[in-house]
Amino acid sequence: MPRMKLYNYYRSSAAYRVRIALNLKGLSWDHVGVHLLKREHRNTEYLALNPAGLVPTLIDDDGTTLTQSLAIIEYLEETKAGTPPLLPKDPAARAYVRSLAMALACDVHPLNNVRVLNYITGELGATDAQKSAWIAHWIEIGLDAFEKVLLQSGLSGQFCYGDLPTMADCVLVPQVFSARRFNVDVSKFPRVAAIESLCNTLPAFIGAHPKNQSDFAP
Amino acid sequence: MPRMKLYNYYRSSAAYRVRIALNLKGLSWDHVGVHLLKREHRNTEYLALNPAGLVPTLIDDDGTTLTQSLAIIEYLEETKAGTPPLLPKDPAARAYVRSLAMALACDVHPLNNVRVLNYITGELGATDAQKSAWIAHWIEIGLDAFEKVLLQSGLSGQFCYGDLPTMADCVLVPQVFSARRFNVDVSKFPRVAAIESLCNTLPAFIGAHPKNQSDFAP
Structure with a gap:
């Protein structure tokens, strides 16, 4: 049976989430690089898989094509029986965990996407300093909440x-x-910092880190 | 038993989604207004329910507090047995429906939140015309995809x-x-326009419409 393929960019947060989930579940997958800065996500071939032209896209071993990082993680949870669960069992607890994921995936990350940053520096004429302040502003608000x-x-x-x-x-x-x-002082959020620090000692998270991807560029 | 309470703002897209879901499921709920322009979402009382200070928040009839619109809809799906389902049964189909929801909830809507618009007109000095162009730009890209x-x-x-x-x-x-x-020409997206047009003939969608909320202001 073919292995799962993750269309991927080493630095994409959304792809990074799915890499962690695949690894936590102990699933085997192949990395297919989609170089965002070379605009490979706008190639005809990639747009046929993912018409929005965003990463990641996961092709399951049965050929099912999946987009949107959190929808992919829910799918893995529903279909890969016997792998470690990424959501608790109790519905209120599940809702709580989903709300944490969405608080970042919906309210923070989309504001700092490359296309948004290009718009503020292009159409809105933001300087590099303003761009950096924009990025840090939304991350700080998000991590604070x-x-x-x-x-x-x-x-x-x-x-x-x-x-x-x-x-x-x-x-x-x-x-x-x-x-x-983007030079946000994460130590202002000690609970977040402690959790992240522990996660980054685990093989599933280490293996998913941008620097450990085949398309990593320093 | 107390009824569900939805902390709500008539014009909030995220609250509007949950109103539709509650109505499609035939559930009874009370509308609690949180006036965003009066900054009621920053009141101590509301922040105790929802530390991020965003709407909606749903209080279930057993007191469970829930945030993030899509996490709330998933919770209703998991807990309100016997109500019409809002996700299909097949995992690949569920993932597809979730990916559609997230394509708008993650990639479009957060860019046009009030706090983001305030930042571009404030810190980035965007004019009113630039603000309108920004809003329309992200909606057009999102609906096109x-x-x-x-x-x-x-x-x-x-x-x-x-x-x-x-x-x-x-x-x-x-x-x-x-x-x-925001004056986006929705007729450029005929499939989207046809679906929306049908939805807006159904009582569940009509009842959830901003103009039919108790806090509506013309």
Whole structure:
């Protein structure tokens, strides 16, 4: 049977989330590079798989084509029986974990996508300094809210929810990677920083790190 | 038993999605207004429910507090047995419907949130014309990709997926409402326009429309 293929860009947060999820579930997959800066996501071939021209796209071993990182993770959860779960069982807890994932995937990450940054520097004439401030602003607001939710809910343990990694950690770790890249002081969010630090000692997270991808460019 | 309470703002797309889902499922709920322009989402009382200060928040009849519109819809799907489903049964189809919902909820809507618009007109000095162009730009890109996915997949019927409404329609209709508000020519996306037009003849969608909310202001 063919292996799963993840159309991928080493630095894409959305692809990074799926890499973590695949690894946590112990699934084998092949990395297919889609170089965003070379605009390979706008190639006819890639647009046929993913008409929105965004990464990632996962091709399951039966040929099913899947897009949108969180929809892909839910699919893996529903179809890969016997692999470690990335959502708890209780519906309220599941909703809580999903809300953590979406708080970053919906409210933070889309604002810092390459096409958005190109628009603010192009059409809106933002300077490089303004672009950096924009990126850091949305990450700080997002991580600040995330930290408050973790503390207020009392539901975090070693990970975002309890003592096992979930979909929320799959989203948090790439967001913190991006935060550091844009010089956000992550130590202002100690619960977030502790969780990220533990995650990054685990093989599933290490294997998914941008620097460990075949298309990594320093 | 107390009824569900939806903390709500008539014009919020995210709240509008949940109103549609609640209505499609035939659930009874009370509208609690959170006036965003009066900054009621930053009140201490509201922040205790939703530390990110965003709408909607749903309080279930057993007191469970839920945030993030798509996580709320998934929760309703998992807990309200016997109500019409908003996701199909097959995992690949579920992933497809979720990916449609997320294509708008993650890649379009967050860019046009009030706080983002305030940033581009404030910190980045965008004019009102530039703000309107920004809003229309992201909606057009998003609806264009959405239309292409619907056509390419061949999976739409009277609704986004087949002939029954799903989570994807719950997200599409508020996005098209927003498109019209900002003078996007929705007729460029005929499949989207036809689906929205049908949805807006159904009581569940009519009841969820901004103009039919108790806090509506013309």
